Amino acid sequence: MKKLRMVVAGNGMVGHHFVDQILALSTDIELTVLGAETRPAYDRVHLSEVFAGKDPKDLSLTSREYYKEHNVDAHFGDAVVAIDRDNKSVKTESGRTFSYDKLILATGSYPFVPPIKGSECKECLTYRTIDDLGEIKANAKDAKIGVVVGGGLLGLECANALKNLGLETHVVEFAPGLMGVQLDQGGSKMLRRKIEALGVTVHTSKATTLISEGDDTKLRMSFADETHLDTDMIVFSAGIRPYDQLARKSGLEVGERGGIVIDYHCRTSDSDIFAIGECALFGKMIYGLVAPGYRMAEIAAQQFVDADEKPSFTGADMSTKLKLLGVDVGSIGDAHGKTADSICYVFSDEKAETYKRIVVSADGKRLLGAVLVGDCSDYDTLLQYYLNEIDLPGSPESMILPATDGSAAPALGPAALPATATICSCHNVSKGDIVNAMDAGCCGLPDVKSSTKASTGCGGCAALLKNIVDHEMEARGLEVNKSICEHFQFTRQELFHLIKVEEIKSFQEMLDKHGSGRGCDICKPAIGSILASLWNDYVLQENHVQLQDTNDTFLANMQKNGTYSVVPRVPGGEITPDQLIAIGEVGKKYNLYTKITGGQRIDLFGATLNQLPDIWRELIDAGLETGHAYGKAVRTVKSCVGSTWCRYGVNDSVGMAIHIENRYKGLRAPHKLKFAVSGCTRECAEAQSKDVGVIATENGWNLYVCGNGGMKPRHADLFATDLDDQTLIKYIDRFLMFYIRTADRLQRTSVWMENLEGGLDYLRQVVIEDSLGIGEELEAQMHHVVGTYQCEWKTTIENPEKVKRFRQFVNSNASDDNVVFVEERGQMRPANEVERQKLIAKSA
Amino acid sequence: MEKAKQVVCQTQDLIPNSGVCALVNGKQVALFYFPEDDQPVRAVSNWDPIGQANVLSRGIVGDLKGRLVVASPLYKQHFDLKTGECLEDDQAKLEVFPVSIEENLVLWG
Numbered sequence: 001m002k003k004l005r006m007v008v009a010g011n012g013m014v015g016h017h018f019v020d021q022i023l024a025l026s027t028d029i030e031l032t033v034l035g036a037e038t039r040p041a042y043d044r045v046h047l048s049e050v051f052a053g054k055d056p057k058d059l060s061l062t063s064r065e066y067y068k069e070h071n072v073d074a075h076f077g078d079a080v081v082a083i084d085r086d087n088k089s090v091k092t093e094s095g096r097t098f099s100y101d102k103l104i105l106a107t108g109s110y111p112f113v114p115p116i117k118g119s120e121c122k123e124c125l126t127y128r129t130i131d132d133l134g135e136i137k138a139n140a141k142d143a144k145i146g147v148v149v150g151g152g153l154l155g156l157e158c159a160n161a162l163k164n165l166g167l168e169t170h171v172v173e174f175a176p177g178l179m180g181v182q183l184d185q186g187g188s189k190m191l192r193r194k195i196e197a198l199g200v201t202v203h204t205s206k207a208t209t210l211i212s213e214g215d216d217t218k219l220r221m222s223f224a225d226e227t228h229l230d231t232d233m234i235v236f237s238a239g240i241r242p243y244d245q246l247a248r249k250s251g252l253e254v255g256e257r258g259g260i261v262i263d264y265h266c267r268t269s270d271s272d273i274f275a276i277g278e279c280a281l282f283g284k285m286i287y288g289l290v291a292p293g294y295r296m297a298e299i300a301a302q303q304f305v306d307a308d309e310k311p312s313f314t315g316a317d318m319s320t321k322l323k324l325l326g327v328d329v330g331s332i333g334d335a336h337g338k339t340a341d342s343i344c345y346v347f348s349d350e351k352a353e354t355y356k357r358i359v360v361s362a363d364g365k366r367l368l369g370a371v372l373v374g375d376c377s378d379y380d381t382l383l384q385y386y387l388n389e390i391d392l393p394g395s396p397e398s399m400i401l402p403a404t405d406g407s408a409a410p411a412l413g414p415a416a417l418p419a420t421a422t423i424c425s426c427h428n429v430s431k432g433d434i435v436n437a438m439d440a441g442c443c444g445l446p447d448v449k450s451s452t453k454a455s456t457g458c459g460g461c462a463a464l465l466k467n468i469v470d471h472e473m474e475a476r477g478l479e480v481n482k483s484i485c486e487h488f489q490f491t492r493q494e495l496f497h498l499i500k501v502e503e504i505k506s507f508q509e510m511l512d513k514h515g516s517g518r519g520c521d522i523c524k525p526a527i528g529s530i531l532a533s534l535w536n537d538y539v540l541q542e543n544h545v546q547l548q549d550t551n552d553t554f555l556a557n558m559q560k561n562g563t564y565s566v567v568p569r570v571p572g573g574e575i576t577p578d579q580l581i582a583i584g585e586v587g588k589k590y591n592l593y594t595k596i597t598g599g600q601r602i603d604l605f606g607a608t609l610n611q612l613p614d615i616w617r618e619l620i621d622a623g624l625e626t627g628h629a630y631g632k633a634v635r636t637v638k639s640c641v642g643s644t645w646c647r648y649g650v651n652d653s654v655g656m657a658i659h660i661e662n663r664y665k666g667l668r669a670p671h672k673l674k675f676a677v678s679g680c681t682r683e684c685a686e687a688q689s690k691d692v693g694v695i696a697t698e699n700g701w702n703l704y705v706c707g708n709g710g711m712k713p714r715h716a717d718l719f720a721t722d723l724d725d726q727t728l729i730k731y732i733d734r735f736l737m738f739y740i741r742t743a744d745r746l747q748r749t750s751v752w753m754e755n756l757e758g759g760l761d762y763l764r765q766v767v768i769e770d771s772l773g774i775g776e777e778l779e780a781q782m783h784h785v786v787g788t789y790q791c792e793w794k795t796t797i798e799n800p801e802k803v804k805r806f807r808q809f810v811n812s813n814a815s816d817d818n819v820v821f822v823e824e825r826g827q828m829r830p831a832n833e834v835e836r837q838k839l840i841a842k843s844a
Numbered sequence: 845m846e847k848a849k850q851v852v853c854q855t856q857d858l859i860p861n862s863g864v865c866a867l868v869n870g871k872q873v874a875l876f877y878f879p880e881d882d883q884p885v886r887a888v889s890n891w892d893p894i895g896q897a898n899v900l901s902r903g904i905v906g907d908l909k910g911r912l913v914v915a916s917p918l919y920k921q922h923f924d925l926k927t928g929e930c931l932e933d934d935q936a937k938l939e940v941f942p943v944s945i946e947e948n949l950v951l952w953g
Binding site: 486487519524525546547549550551560561805814819833 | 852853857858859860861862864865866867868872875891895896897898899902903904905906907908909910912913915917918920922
């Protein structure tokens with residue numbers, strides 16, 4: 001029998017998903033893929049992450065090799081330009097023809113650029129492909145101001161990209177509000193407020209009439225209301241249009257406003273041609289999200305299975321949850337409350353800047369829709385109520401009202417979900433699929449993920465999936481393996497508890513009582529850290545030496561060539577001229593590379609092991625002490641200059657920062673800790689990106705917790721407001737000790753918070769209301785650590801036996817001949833491989 | 845007559861369950877000391893073939909699935925102290941040297 005020849009036009013996310021579906025059917029189909037872009041399918045949803053440092057390569061969903069392995073004849077950078085329906089063949093841009101038995105159109109969409117005079121200039125760009133990103137990046141290089149036209153989902157994504165590129169960013173929207181499709185007026189207003197607080201200027205109800213040359217800027221946008229806006233570049237993201245030209249030219253039925261018309265089986269008006277994704281029009285609607293596109297791909301693929309009943313596409317849920325410019329936004333079902341007789345409940349908190357609205361059926365039993373801005377923690381639960389038509393509780397408003405008197409909103413546990421409940425909407429995985437996969441032998445989260453593909457799309461369901469898997473594991477009597485490593489069958493939290501309750505003072509004692517083997521580089525530092533948090537012994541004490549990472553062993557940070565960096569503590573970033581001179585003299589004497597750190601102190605690089613004690617002796621003589629930059633410990637407390645000097649400051653932020661830094665310096669924790677104190681709401685110390693952030697108010701201090709910069713930035717949560725000095729310290733004491741007690745190994749406070757059952761509210765109960773009755777104990781523990789502080793470097797240089805440890809060789813005074821430096825910009829740096837070979841050869 | 849063995853250092857220069865570095869015939873050698881073991885000293889080259897620096901003596905030692913290992917302080921790969929093999933990368937291998945203890949001396953060979 002002759003093989004079925006199938007051509008897929010388009011290799012975006014949906015086109016690729018279709019190919020994967022066909023390959024999974026393992027039917028005898030000869031597949032040809034023709035993509036317009038030069039690269040195989042990639043993840044368009046996370047495009048803006050490229051500007052936050054993600055490698056474009058990491059976005060790819062497939063590769064040429066993958067297609068080759070699976071005998072798919074794939075061509076990229078050669079778009080289909082014509083369909084010859086009579087001869088059943090397609091023609092590409094380069095002039096090649098491919099004949100087909102079945103043709104799948106997955107041509108996607110293109111960004112809509114409104115017909116505005118001047119919009120064809122080279123500083124006017126669009127935002128859809130990786131190539132577009134390159135253009136935006138190139139243009140941003142010599143631009144100061146950037147405008148995004150379009151305040152929808154993609155527009156705001158794009159605004160984030162411009163902001164990440166360091167541009168003064170504006171969003172211009174034609175409609176009166178942002179994200180008009182997904183949000184009601186109240187939600188849209190709150191979103192605007194939050195986005196503007198992040199420094200993005202929003203202009204709504206603006207119709208651009210002309211783009212011309214600016215006076216001091218490259219461009220000027222003129223609006224219908226006779227106002228104007230100067231900018232250096234413009235990115236259009238005002239919606240998408242289905243790419244349906246191919247269908248149009250070949251006489252397939254298309255919608256009035258575009259889109260290739262398809263039926264329940266994703267078939268076009270030609271029964272041998274299918275259309276899926278954003279180019280397809282189903283029920284007068286274009287589905288501009290990836291999940292419905294995937295669904296279409298699956299339905300279309302199923303049509304080639306020999307079965308009596310073929311599945312149908314019947315529309316798709318357009319609920320969505322995402323983070324725009326760091327703001328959580330969620331929209332479910334009928335967000336605008338258009339259903340007749342629907343009732344709606346709204347809760348808006350302008351202080352915490354959150355907005356929640358639910359739309360409920362007339363009888364109060366069903367959830368019809370919801371809008372969430374600023375806090376999406378209820379999204380998963382609400383979505384399950386909506387999708388599975390679960391009966392709402394007697395008072396539906398409890399779903400969105402903040403917990404008072406300790407009664408949290410009714411959570412929908414994994415057990416309450418029906419088997420049909422969709423957990424992962426990207427890959428259409430239901431709870432039943434997950435349970436089946438586990439019945440078939442999947443054990444643990446990674447297994448379930450690779451088998452069902454759940455949570456491998458947008459990742460929005462990760463927390464829910466983990467809950468279900470854990471619940472199912474427990475229900476099956478399987479233990480969820482949370483052990484830290486092969487030597488201890490305990491979590492970090494359990495280890496902490498054992499060490500505390502049994503007053504264990506050394507690793508060996510712990511290993512003898514509760515472990516096996518010798519230990520390893522996972523459990524040794526983890527237990528070393530717990531011992532330090534609890535008993536605060538000198539870390540280089542005989543029985544603790546073997547536990548420490550090299551940074552802790554040598555009280556300095558190892559750099560790539562095996563040398564170390566030295567960071568003296570500069571509390572609050574306040575430093576005297578004499579101390580500056582002392583640091584400068586040490587840098588000069590030992591020929592160290594010096595750099596200012598992000599935490600307002602000075603880093604000295606390139607010290608060899610044997611130089612460390614001498615360097616520290618000089619620093620300590622000048623009144624400096626160790627900065628613990630090498631430890632999983634409290635690092636810095638950054639501060640702005642505060643009310644002492646600043647015209648706007650309302651309190652002494654430097655004084656408070658120094659007080660806090662001196663209190664917690666040296667505190668060992670599961671991971672490093674960074675603090676900041678700002679003297680007013682202008683927040684120059686960036687306290688909201690820190691583990692502990694303090695911001696002065698007219699009435700005291702606002703405390704923020706669990707923020708993070710780094711790889712995965714997280715805005716800190718506002719924990720308590722208008723605190724006096726004493727209460728502030730009390731809360732920080734309790735917060736830190738509770739974190740140290742309960743966090744996993746190497747878990748930053750941000751991730752700890754994301755995983756903390758009950759979240760921020762629970763943490764408030766523990767710290768503020770002392771719901772566990774451990775408040776005083778936590779404070780006492782902190783008191784002990786504060787009271788037993790020592791400068792580890794001072795202790796070390798005073799002990800000749802410890803200083804011996806810093807010899808490069810135990811049997812020679814030679815130095816490491818592999819450590820060689822070259823000069824750059826007036827300072828030394830490690831030689832690179834080529835330079836090093838040359839230098840070593842020369843000296844030999 | 846058997847040639848006298850070269851003395852590397854004294855046992856008091858070693859650190860229990862941890863490493864130090866010695867210079868032997870111009871070569872950097874990482875010495876690890878396990879006082880309780882039948883063979884209490886292990887010697888491998890100090891050069892980390894993956895991190896490209898002389899640092900292995902400063903790694904944490906332990907065991908993984910019964911193999912005595914040191915973890916590179918740079919990128920945390922594990923090297924078997926008995927064979928020099930890298931557990932994560934079969935291209936990378938350390939030189940292993942015979943050493944022994946007599947009285948309070950660490951001897952080469």
